[in-house]
Structures are given as structure tokens and as C-alpha cells.
């Protein structure tokens with residue numbers, strides 16, 4: 001086959017890069033949204049997915065109707081750049097076909113840029129570098145949404161010289177990381193040499209170029225991989241407590257189709273859980289999967305890959321992020337599906353065991369719904385999703401004086417959580433605390449905590465949360 005008669009699915013594209021390089025802003029510019037404005041402290045703390053239909057991409061790139069695009073759209077995955085969220089970067093990059101590494105042109109390669117490049121090298125995922133914030137170059141003349149070559153022609157000699165110099169710097173830094181790279185419009189070996197696309201997420205220069213590269217270059221280099229197959233391939237991205245739907249999982253459907261009512265097998269530490277899809281939800285096109293609110297989800301009878309899908313079903317409480325979701329279609333063997341889940345679970349468990357074995361921790365237990373390790377003396381942590389819970393616990397571990405964790409939970413803080421935290425009152429009083437990130441505390445839980453002497457700390461960024469707790473500890477020690 002020459003590839004023209006194939007049905008291609010949307011490529012899955014992960015956005016990676018250092019803190020504040022402009023990952024979310026780039027997506028906002030493309031979606032004409034303001035997800036960034038809704039983020040506490042302008043920090044992305046949750047992995048997300050957005051579907052961009054090809055019609056919108058055509059419009060943004062002013063493509064003539066006769067120019068063929070072989071893919072139905074793009075599924076983009078935004079990730080956090082902050083250090084503690086490496087779990088989400090790993091999850092995003094490992095299920096993606098391609099990545100965009102966003103680099104701030106005024107700063108060059110930074111810590112998490114290099115971490116991202118390592119991830120991509122390791123997982124063998126091809127990528128494009130978006131050299132962002134070109135509008136910050138001194139003297140830049142804005143050309144809203146213009147193709148980059150046109151925008152550059154409009155600049156003074158000084159700006160063009162500055163631009164050249166900075167591109168050369170970044171090319172050298174990429175070389176040091178083991179990658180040959182070139183401005184995409186000067187790149188003669190686009191199959192081997194990494195493409196650099198200068199962009200501005202504020203005024204939109206280079207955005208058409210970036211979108212065009214994604215929808216034209218990507219299918220060209222990976223037509224096999226993007227060929228739609230009906231065998232379901234689906235990965236759990238996040239486990240959430242939703243006030244309307246109960247426990248839900250955010251998944252990325254990589255191949256095949258899901259139907260409402262489908263029997264599914266999810267991986268939990270206790271073993272496979274077999275259940276049925278109650279609701280099959282997606283955000284509207286150009287909307288972010290992770291953004292909560294009334295009426296933001298579209299209900300479906302069927303969803304076809306590639307898509308970001310929210311699934312509501314019984315028994316999802318202990319699902320593990322990063323594992324495969326297995327679908328049992330009519331005629332499929334349930335036992336075989338469950339065996340596949342057992343295999344998947346054993347892979348994860350062995351990962352945990354190989355991970356970091358800490359000699360000093362006694363009574364290490366792995367939290368029931370994740371790879372989280374807890375110990376007998378420590379604080380209680382609560383977060384809206386498994387991924388954020390993991391990120392906070394990771395952050396607590398990396399502090400100059402690490403803070404141990406004795407228990408954790410997803411969703412609002414209830415009385416039972418407070419009761420669990422009271423066990424520290426006798427063991428280690430300063431750890432009789434709940435670190436509640438971005439979750440509600442129900443009034444009864446507040447009352448009980450006040451009576452019992454459990455301190456509850458609340459904040460909307462993991463950094464503020466941990467700061468307020470460490471301030472408290474420092475005061476106790478003074």
C-alpha cells in the first residue's frame with residue numbers, strides 16, 4: 001500500500017518543557033482559550049488533553065482546501081513543567097506519538113527541558129522544538145498569527161541578528177544533549193534533524209508553522225503507527241473524584257473504539273477490577289479534558305481513537321494511573337483480559353520494588369491505589385487526583401528535610417481522614433496534620449479536627465501547601 005487508502009487516527013502530541021516556557025499559553029493561543037488564567041499561580045499541576053479537529057487547524061493555518069491533510073485532528077497533551085511533576089511528564093510522553101518541547105528563546109535549555117529530552121530519547125519519541133517567546137526579543141515588531149518567515153522579514157537587522165544568535169545558542173545546547181537540530185525552514189534532512197519552530201504564544205507568530213508541521217510532517221514519518229486499528233489501546237492518565245460522577249478515570253484512547261456499557265478491566269494493586277462503562281464523556285473539541293465545571297462534557301455512545309476520554313464506572317477507586325485499560329468486547333475472553341491486567345499490574349509492582357529501596361524507612365507500605373509509599377510516622381496528604389497526590393509526595397521527599405507520609409486519599413477531606421490523621425497525636429504530634437491540596441474539607445471533618453487537635457493545611461498549589469506546613473514545623477521547633 002502507498003498509504004493513501006489508509007484510515008489514520010489523530011496523532012497524540014505531548015507538550016513538554018521547563019516551567020513557564022509557555023506550554024499552556026501555546027495551547028491557549030491555538031484553542032483561543034484561557035486555561036492558564038484558571039491555573040493557581042499560573043502553574044500547571046495536572047496533566048490534560050485537548051482534541052484539535054482538522055477544520056480548526058486548517059483555519060489557523062489558512063490552508064487551501066485542495067491541500068490534503070491525512071489525519072482527522074490532533075490530540076495534544078499538556079504537562080506541568082515543575083520538577084515535582086515528573087510522573088505526569090513520563091505518563092504524557094510515554095503514550096504520545098510525537099512531542100513538542102517548548103523552549104523559552106530568552107532562556108535557552110533549562111533543567112526540565114533537559115529532563116524532557118532525556119525522556120524522549122529514552123522512549124524514542126520524535127519531537128519538534130517550539131522556540132517560544134520570540135516577541136520578547138528586544139524591538140520585535142508584532143505580526144499577529146503570521147508564519148514565522150514572514151514575521152522575521154518584518155524585523156530590523158538588530159532583531160534578526162539577535163534572533164540568529166539565540167537560535168545558534170539553542171542549536172549548540174541541543175547538540176550537547178545529543179540532538180542535531182535546525183530551523184525547520186532551513187532543515188534539509190527533516191527525517192533526521194530535529195525541527196525548530198520559532199513561536200510566540202502571545203501574538204501567534206509561528207503558530208501556523210507549528211500546526212502545519214504537526215499535521216503534515218508527523219503522518220509522513222509514521223504512517224504505520226498512525227494507521228487506525230480496531231483493537232482497543234487505552235491508557236489511564238488520571239484518577240479523579242468528581243462531584244457529579246464519583247470516581248472517574250481520565251484516559252487516552254490511542255486506538256480502537258469504546259462504547260457506553262462496554263465491559264472493562266482496570267488495574268488495581270489488589271488485582272484486576274471488572275466493571276462496565278456507565279458514562280463515556282469527552283470535552284468538546286478545543287476544550288481541555290481536565291477543566292471541571294457544569295456542562296463541559298459531551299456524553300457519547302461511542303468514542304473512536306485518538307481521543308481523551310473520561311470514564312465513569314463502579315469500582316474505579318483503586319485504578320492506577322499509567323496502566324492499560326482493557327476492554328472485553330462481545331466474544332472476547334474475560335479470563336484472558338483479566339490475565340492481561342494481572343500482567344500489567346505485576347509490571348508496575350516490580351517497578352515500585354526496583355525503584356528506590358529506602359533502608360531507613362520501616363513498615364513501608366504501598367498505598368492501595370498507587371505507587372505511593374507510606375510509613376508509620378508521617379503527615380496525611382489529600383489531593384483531587386492520583387497524579388497530584390504522587391507529585392506532592394514526591395515533593396515532600398525531595399525537601400532538604402524530607403517530610404514522611406503516613407496516609408493519603410483522593411477527594412474531599414472527610415471525618416474518616418481526620419480519624420486516620422489522629423493516630424499521629426500519640427506517635428509524633430507534629431505530624432498530626434492533613435495537607436489538603438485543592439480539595440474541599442467537609443464541615444464535620446473541620447469540627448472533628450479542631451476537637452481532636454489535628455491541623456488542616458489547605459492551598460491551591462503544592463508549593464504553598466508545603467510551605468505553610470514547614471513554616472508551622474519551624475515555629476514548633478523554635
Ligand code: GTP
Pocket residue numbers: 017018019020021022023024025026036042043044045079080081082102132133134135136199200201202203
Ligand atoms: P508550567 O505549566 O507551570 O510549567 O508553565 P508553562 O510552560 O505552561 O508556561 P505558561 O503557559 O504558564 O506561561 C508562563 C508565562 O509566560 C505566562 O505569564 C505567559 O503569559 C508567558 N508566556 C508564555 N508564552 C509567551 C510568549 O510567547 N510570549 C510572551 N511574551 N510571554 C509568554
Ligand code: NA
Pocket residue numbers: 019020042043044
Ligand atoms: Na506556568
Ligand code: MG
Pocket residue numbers: 023024025043044079080081
Ligand atoms: Mg502550563
